[in-house]
Amino acid sequence: MFLKCREKSIELGKRTLIMGILNVTPDSFSDGGKYINIETAVKRAEKLIKDGADIIDIGGESTRPGHEQISVEEEIMRVIPVIKKINSELDIIISVDTYKYKVAEVALKAGAHIVNDIWGLQYDRGEMAELIKKYDVPLVAMHNQNNKIYEEDIILSMRKFFKRTYEIADKYEIDREKIILDPGIGFGKDIELNLKVLSRMEELRDMGRILLGASRKKFIGTILNDVPVDQRVEGTIATTVIGIEKGVDIVRVHDVLENKRAAMVADRIVRR
Numbered sequence: 001m002f003l004k005c006r007e008k009s010i011e012l013g014k015r016t017l018i019m020g021i022l023n024v025t026p027d028s029f030s031d032g033g034k035y036i037n038i039e040t041a042v043k044r045a046e047k048l049i050k051d052g053a054d055i056i057d058i059g060g061e062s063t064r065p066g067h068e069q070i071s072v073e074e075e076i077m078r079v080i081p082v083i084k085k086i087n088s089e090l091d092i093i094i095s096v097d098t099y100k101y102k103v104a105e106v107a108l109k110a111g112a113h114i115v116n117d118i119w120g121l122q123y124d125r126g127e128m129a130e131l132i133k134k135y136d137v138p139l140v141a142m143h144n145q146n147n148k149i150y151e152e153d154i155i156l157s158m159r160k161f162f163k164r165t166y167e168i169a170d171k172y173e174i175d176r177e178k179i180i181l182d183p184g185i186g187f188g189k190d191i192e193l194n195l196k197v198l199s200r201m202e203e204l205r206d207m208g209r210i211l212l213g214a215s216r217k218k219f220i221g222t223i224l225n226d227v228p229v230d231q232r233v234e235g236t237i238a239t240t241v242i243g244i245e246k247g248v249d250i251v252r253v254h255d256v257l258e259n260k261r262a263a264m265v266a267d268r269i270v271r272r
Helices: 038-051 072-089 101-110 127-135 154-171 191-199 201-207 218-223 233-246 256-270
Strands: 002-005 008-011 017-023 055-059 093-097 114-117 139-142 179-182 209-212 250-253
Touching: 017 038, 017 256, 038 055, 038 072, 038 256, 055 072, 055 114, 072 093, 072 101, 093 101, 101 114, 101 127, 114 127, 127 154, 139 154, 154 179, 154 191, 154 201, 191 201, 191 218, 191 233, 201 209, 201 233, 209 233, 218 233, 233 250, 233 256, 250 256
Parallel strands: 017 055, 017 250, 055 093, 093 114, 114 139, 139 179, 179 209, 209 250
Antiparallel strands: 002 008
16 A cells, blocks of 8 residues: 655555654653754754665654643744755655644645644644645554543553544545554553553554554663663564564654664564
8 A cells, every 4th residue: 555645655564664753852752952953853864764764753842751842833943944954855754743733734834744643633623634634644643641541441442542533534534544543652551551552453453554653662661670761772673573563564763773674574574
């Protein structure tokens, strides 16, 4: 299946696609402050592409646990110059990581190809959905909630969440084939819930294509005896390989080269 991303397209299902993370924030949990100016951000994008990224996901607001929400204006100021520069100089599909439709709109005008929404169209009253329909771009819809309390099986709860996402999409006549589901590892979930979701991701496969974003997350550090963020590469690779076995089509990672190589081997085993 080819996923049309405005003037570009990308094939889903043939191999696992790699989404490289580019945080232009001062406070992201993993790489906050490293790429907050245009020059360093573009150099980072170049490295991600060289290492094998198929998509670059650019985010201007940290959504780590306990993060402080920033204004629309501040987020636009952080991401738009970077999107414009990368779009004009590099041949790559750009995803904008935002749940604010005003930021997404300016990003799409600047050349972004995908919207990555951590609230799966459920943050606002339909403005994001209206925008997705207007620009006819793919949407990554992530599962999320404001607490870690589930009164029912978590996979059942996630299925209900994604059903609401689809209902909103249907209302605005968004093509369901252009929606990619993200289980939201680390969002509204403790370590045991993260592990449960990772072990049961195949139970979401019938709902649509899946993106996995577990890179360098806290639960990996905890399992590895509290190793720091920059020492969670191997743990992330483990989630990538498990994810591929469970049926994911895209992995969102910081360490592109290492995960790309692991995905190539896993794909040869799983996608025969």
